[in-house]
Amino acid sequence: MVHSGKDVKDPPKDQWGQPLYDKMKGDFKWAKDVIPTYVWFNGSVERHLLGEKIDPSKQPMHHNYPLGKKGKKNAKIWPFKVMKGKQMYDSGNNTFAVPHLFGGYWKHYDWNQAMADGMKAAGLPYSGKYDWVETDMYWKITHMVVPKTQALKCNDCHGEKGRMDWKALGYGSDPRKKS
Numbered sequence: 001m002v003h004s005g006k007d008v009k010d011p012p013k014d015q016w017g018q019p020l021y022d023k024m025k026g027d028f029k030w031a032k033d034v035i036p037t038y039v040w041f042n043g044s045v046e047r048h049l050l051g052e053k054i055d056p057s058k059q060p061m062h063h064n065y066p067l068g069k070k071g072k073k074n075a076k077i078w079p080f081k082v083m084k085g086k087q088m089y090d091s092g093n094n095t096f097a098v099p100h101l102f103g104g105y106w107k108h109y110d111w112n113q114a115m116a117d118g119m120k121a122a123g124l125p126y127s128g129k130y131d132w133v134e135t136d137m138y139w140k141i142t143h144m145v146v147p148k149t150q151a152l153k154c155n156d157c158h159g160e161k162g163r164m165d166w167k168a169l170g171y172g173s174d175p176r177k178k179s
Ligand code: HEC
Pocket: 077, 152, 153, 154, 155, 156, 157, 158, 175, 176, 177
């Protein structure tokens, strides 16, 4: 369910003063000092393109997913910021959709109209039915690196409370432990 399009006077804010609601975009959840998501990355990503068929039973849909596997050429463990959202799709054709926002939804707040206009402008068919899918987007972290005094220590990655998901990264367990 998407909650955009409501007139909310003085929407609530979080502890950093960021609004938790915006009529144009709906609900927000903000975070600070987020631990990155670490995945293997060889410099390429797989992308979903406009009008491409999607399988809504597989959520979240990755807009772009880093390619690369442990032990494969050029692959490194790389930190990403994962931006999560909800996005419209054409639930009749099961395609990613493009709603018309500027001068469209943000004027009339009618999603169906925004879909019809957006898809037409993009030259894509629209079945007249839409729904929402959970999506995410992987943003490579290459900026805002902390000063060396805050560099990670052994146990920030290894050990009980370490940030590495060793299983997900293809290790049987924490490689520091010698079996
Ligand atoms: C940023 C995360 C990170 C930090 C910080 C870190 N490690 Fe690691 N460590 C890794 C990863 C990832 C591997 C697996 C490397 C590989 O597969 O080649 C690893 C592997 C190891 C291994 C196994 C090496 C092998 O050849 O099997 C040992 C031992 C180890 N780390 C010890 C340490 C010690 C000691 C420190 C602190 C001085 C440390 N690590 C800091 C991420 C980290």
